[in-house]
Amino acid sequence: MTIADMISVLNARVLRGEDKLDTPVYTACCSDLMSDVLAFVDEKTVLITGLTNPHVVRTSEMLDLKCLVFARGKVPTEDILDSAAEQGLVVLTTKATAFTACGLLYEAGMRGVPVPMEWNTEDDA
Amino acid sequence: MEELFRTVYPVEAADYTSAGQASADIKRKLKQLGVGGDVLRRVAVASYEVELNLVIHSMGGELVLTVYPEAVQLVSSDRGPGIPDLEMAMREGYSTANEEARSLGFGAGMGLPNMKRNADDFSIESELGKGTTITMRFNLPL
Numbered sequence: 001m002t003i004a005d006m007i008s009v010l011n012a013r014v015l016r017g018e019d020k021l022d023t024p025v026y027t028a029c030c031s032d033l034m035s036d037v038l039a040f041v042d043e044k045t046v047l048i049t050g051l052t053n054p055h056v057v058r059t060s061e062m063l064d065l066k067c068l069v070f071a072r073g074k075v076p077t078e079d080i081l082d083s084a085a086e087q088g089l090v091v092l093t094t095k096a097t098a099f100t101a102c103g104l105l106y107e108a109g110m111r112g113v114p115v116p117m118e119w120n121t122e123d124d125a
Numbered sequence: 126m127e128e129l130f131r132t133v134y135p136v137e138a139a140d141y142t143s144a145g146q147a148s149a150d151i152k153r154k155l156k157q158l159g160v161g162g163d164v165l166r167r168v169a170v171a172s173y174e175v176e177l178n179l180v181i182h183s184m185g186g187e188l189v190l191t192v193y194p195e196a197v198q199l200v201s202s203d204r205g206p207g208i209p210d211l212e213m214a215m216r217e218g219y220s221t222a223n224e225e226a227r228s229l230g231f232g233a234g235m236g237l238p239n240m241k242r243n244a245d246d247f248s249i250e251s252e253l254g255k256g257t258t259i260t261m262r263f264n265l266p267l
Contacts, residue, residue: 035235038170039242051230058145059230062152062169 001025001110003067003090006046009108010094010101012069016081017090023066027113030071030102034059040115041065048101052076057084066090071098130158130192136179141229144180148173151190151199158192160265167243168197168263174236175201175259181226183257196245197263207253215241215249 004021007014014021026044031037032051041047043064049056050071057080060068068084070076070093076084084091094101132154134147152169160168172188179186179201186203208214215237222232241247244261251257 032230033233033235034230035174035233035239037230038174039235039239043166053229054142055145055229055231058149058173061149062145062173063166 001108003046003092005108006067006069006105006110007092009104010069010092010096012092012094015070015075015091015093016085017067017088020066020088020090023090025067025110028102028105028110029113030098038062040113042113045113046105046110048098048105050074050098052080054080054083056080057087057089060084060089061087067092069094069101071096071101126193128191129194130154130190132190134176134188134190136176136183136186136188138180138183138185139225140180141225144177145173147188148176151188154190155192155197160192160197164197164263164265168199171240171243171261171263172199174239175199175261177226177231178236179203181222181231186256193265195265195267197265199244199261199263200258202258203256205254205256207255208249208251208257209253211249211251 003023025046028046029041030048032049034055037059041063046067047065048069048071052074067090073093073095075093151172155165176188183203184205189200191198213219217238218234220232220234226232245264246262248260
């Protein structure tokens with residue numbers, strides 16, 4: 001789907017990047033833990049988060065992400081939005097909670113980032 | 126080995142606001158030097174994690190970026206306090222970060238494992254009361 005499709009699924013508002021809404025997005029990740037995002041996410045992924053501090057934008061910059069979605073109607077400060085715009089990020093906000101936003105996107109066909117994972121058998125014992 | 130480029134970034138302890146600026150600069154410089162794609166992203170992620178570790182855990186230190194024709198090297202060294210249990214520190218999910226770091230989305234115990242995962246070569250040495258040095262190498266495609 002494209003970012004424009006996501007906007008209609010989430011009934012989202014565009015905060016920055018109005019000119020890039022035809023960008024395709026392939027997977028999504030929902031997290032407030034930037035270290036988890038840094039571990040598993042690639043540039044084709046949309047980040048859905050409830051955190052609105054500058055590190056969300058810096059994390060996106062490190063990973064070359066294309067789109068950020070703030071859940072529960074959150075809007076970061078103007079300087080944070082401007083630094084996102086400088087990097088060419090599309091920034092959206094949706095009234096949906098993070099859980100609902102994920103559910104709506106999943107229903108529309110979006111899938112999570114594949115994360116290689118093995119159970120630690122020592123901990124199971 | 127021929128050095129193409131070298132730059133040193135001092136990193137202050139507990140400076141949460143500017144944390145990440147060195148990494149953003151490292152990423153820009155490498156891009157200018159023609160490094161791209163997967164390697165650039167791996168260096169960026171590892172350098173961001175190591176820079177945040179310096180801010181969150183150390184008493185201050187520096188990050189040194191050296192570019193060779195065949196590899197990028199990042200060395201982080203700090204003035205202490207040193208890591209008491211390296212084996213625990215390397216475990217995913219183990220963290221000693223404070224509330225401030227956690228409120229920013231860090232301190233999930235993923236930093237060191239993330240660095241190791243992204244670097245082609247990773248080594249860490251730490252001495253209590255002295256400090257910690259992390260050396261990471263990223264091979265460049267020929």
